[in-house]
Amino acid sequence: MTPRVVVTGAGVCSPLGTGIDEFADALWSGKSAIVPSVRFPGSAIAEFGDFNPTPWLGNKGVRVLDRGTRFLCVAAQMALSSTSLLQDAAGEGDPDLGLVCGTMFGGVHSIAMFDWSGLVEGPSMVSPMEFPNTVINAPAGQAAIKHKLRGVNSTICAGLGSGLHAIHYAAEFLRFGRARCLMAGGMEEVCEEASLGFIKLGISSRTGRTRPFAADRDGAVPGEGSALWMLERDETALARGTAPRFEICGFGTTNDVRPEGAAAAVGQALEETGIGPGDIGCIIAGANGTPADAVEARALRCVFGERLGRIPVSAPKAAIGETMGASGAFGAVAAGLALERQEAPPTAEFHSTEFGLQLSSKSQPFEGEYALIDALSCEGNNAALVIRLWKK
C-alpha cells in the first residue's frame, strides 16, 4: 500500500500575517494586505514594509540572506518549531530532514544587482559573498545551511503552480522513502525586476485592487512572502507523537492554456484521491483578478457542473496578492485551515462574480472532508491538489 503523506505543521511569513494563527485570523477577518507600496511609490503591492527577521532567525548569518530568502528562512523556522524539528545549533543536522521550495522569480533581484555591480564597478570588483545568491536554488540552499537541513533540498519552478508542485514533489519523495520529514511550499519576493515581468504578462491591475472572478476585475497585484508545510508519512508522525492534521490525497498537472486542459489537472487530482467532484467541500481558487480567471471558472465548471454554484469558493489572492511561486503554498495553507474550521475563508472585498461561483466577502461554512486547491495559470502551468482532514 502506498504510504500516506500528512501535514504536521506550517510556517507562514506573509504581509497578511506572520505565523499561522496571525495569518488565519487576518484571512478570516476579510482583511487585505494590499497597500500602497513604500518601496515602489505609485504601486499597490501586498508587501512587507521593513521586514525584520531577527525575532525568528537571530542576528547571526542573516545579513547575507536576500529578502526572499529571509521570508523562506522565517517560514522554515516556524514550520520546524511547530513540529519540534528545529535542529540543535551545535549539532550536524538531520540527514533525513529537507526542504522543497517553489518559486517563480526566485532571487532575480540579487542576480541583477550582482550583474549591475560588475557593470558599474568592473567584473573584478563584484562581491564573492554575493555570487552564491545568483543561483536560482540559493534561497533553498541558504535555508538548508541556516536550519541544518541535510536531506532532500530542491527548488521547483512551474510558474504559478510552483508551490503546489513543490508539495507534490515532497510528497512523492516521502512515499519513495527518500526523506523522513520535508518542508514544502514556496517563496517569492516583490522586486522591480519581477514587477516588470508581471506588467508585461499583462496581468497587472491598474487600479491596484485584486477582484478575483469579478466582472470589473482589472488585473492582479503582486504579493510576497513564504508559506511552507511540514510533510511526513503518517507512521513517522504517529511514531514520534506528532498529530497529523491533513493528508495529501491527490495531485494533477497539465501544461495547457485551454479550460479543458486546466480541468484535466483537477480531474487527475480527484481521480488520484479516489473521489468524485461531489466529495469536495470547498475550493481554494488561484484566481487573481486577471482575464485568466475566466479559464479557471470554465475549468471548474467542466469538472463540477451544476454543483459548482453550491460549493464555497475562496480566492485568497484578494488578500495576499499574487505571490506567484508561493501562491499555491499559500492556497494550500488556507485550504487546510478551511478544513479545520469547516469554513471557507472570505474573499477580501468581494462584491460580485460573473461566473456563478459561490464566493463571499464573509466566511462560508461547509461540510466535507476534502478541499481542492487549484493553480490554473495563464501560461498553461496548471496544478491541482486535493487534501483532507487526517483520520486514521
Next chain:
Amino acid sequence: MKRVVVTGIGVISPLGTGRATFWSALLAGKSGIGPVTAFDSTQYAAHIGAEVRDFVPALYVKKQQPGRMGRASQLAIGAARLAIEDSGIDLNSVSPRRIGVSMGTTSGEPLFVEHYNDARRQSGDDAVDPEWMALYPCHVIPNHVANEFDLHGPSIMIPTACAAGNYAIGYAHDLIRTGRAEAMLAGGADAFSRIPYMGFARLGAIAPERCQPFDKNRKGMVPGEGSGILVLEPLDSARARGAKIYAEVLGYGVSCDAHHMTAAHPQADGAIRAMSAAMKDSGVGVRDIDYISAHGTGTPTNDRIESLAVRTLFAEYAPKIPMSSIKSMLGHTMGAASAIEAAACAMALDSGWIPPTINHEEPDPDCGLDVVPNQSRRTNPKIVLNNAYAFGGNNASLCLGRYQ
C-alpha cells in the same frame, strides 16, 4: 513500478551537436574549450569558455519564434528536437497530457538580466523592455519545449544549479515509474552568460588555459553552455514499438551538504549520501558499479572532495572503478552538465566504451583514482553512476544500467 529506459538522446554542446558527433568527439578526446566570444572578457580574470559556436536556433525552433525566447530555451528545444528524432517516437501515438518535460538549469535565462542591466546602464530605466522579465523565469524553458512539440503533460523546472540535470532526469523517471507520464523529455540547459562567468572568475575558479580534472596541477573549471535531453519511456512501451534502448534509468539519490553555499563539505558528507541513496534507490551495491561519470569540474577542491567521497564509499573497490570527467573536454555546461553526462553514460552503456579525462599529465595522489587518463577505453560497463554537485550544497547522483 514501471521500469524506465532511455530511448532518445539529444545533445547540443561545445563539442558538437547531435548524439553521434558528440559521442565520437568524446571518445576521441577532443576539446570544446576556447577563447570567450559571447562577451568581451578583457576586464575579467579569465578568458576561456566552452561555448556552443555552431548553433542556429531557427533550425530547431520551428513552431515558435526563436527571437521571442532566450538562448537556454532555444538550446533546450534544439536538444529536445534531436532527442525526439533520435528516439523515433511518434508523439501523436501518446496522449499529449501523458508526455511532459522536466528540465534543470543553473541560471535559467540570464541573458535577459544582462539586457535589462545593459539598457539601464546605457539609456536609463525607460529603455528597459518589460518583456525581458516575462521571458526570464526559468519555468519558461520547459514550457517552450512543451509548446514546440504540443506536449501537455507535467512541465517542470528544477533549477538546482550544476546538479540540476540529474534532479530533472530523476524526477522524470519518477513520473514514469509511478505511471503519471507515458514519456518524458528530461535534461538540462544553460546559456553562456557573463553573470556566472564573472562570479567564477572572481572566485578564482576558472582555469587559465584548459580543464584538467584530477590532475595534480589542475587550475580550475571552465564555464560553458549547452543542452542535453533524453527521451525516457516505460520499458514496456519502448519494447512494444521496437525502440532502440540505450540504457535503463535505475534510480537516483539527492542530498544537501547544509554546510556552505559554494564550498563542498570537507568530509564529502553530502556527496557520499547522494551516491549511496542512488544505489539504494536502484537496488545495487558498491561492487556493482562499473563506471563513475565524475562531477569533476577541475577545481582543486571539487576533485579532491569527490575523490574522497568515492574512496570513502567504495573503500577497497574504489581504485578499480574507472571514473572520468568529460568536463575536461566539454567544460562545465552548468545546469546542462549532468544531463549531458547522463547522455554520455547512456552511450557508454550502449557502446561499451567509456570516455577519458583529457589533459591528464600528473595524477594527484590526493585523488588517487583511475580517471581513465587521456584515452577512451572499452570496458563494457553494466551499471554506472553519474555524479553532480552544486552551489547550495545540492548533490545528486543518478544510476543507469545497461538494458538486458
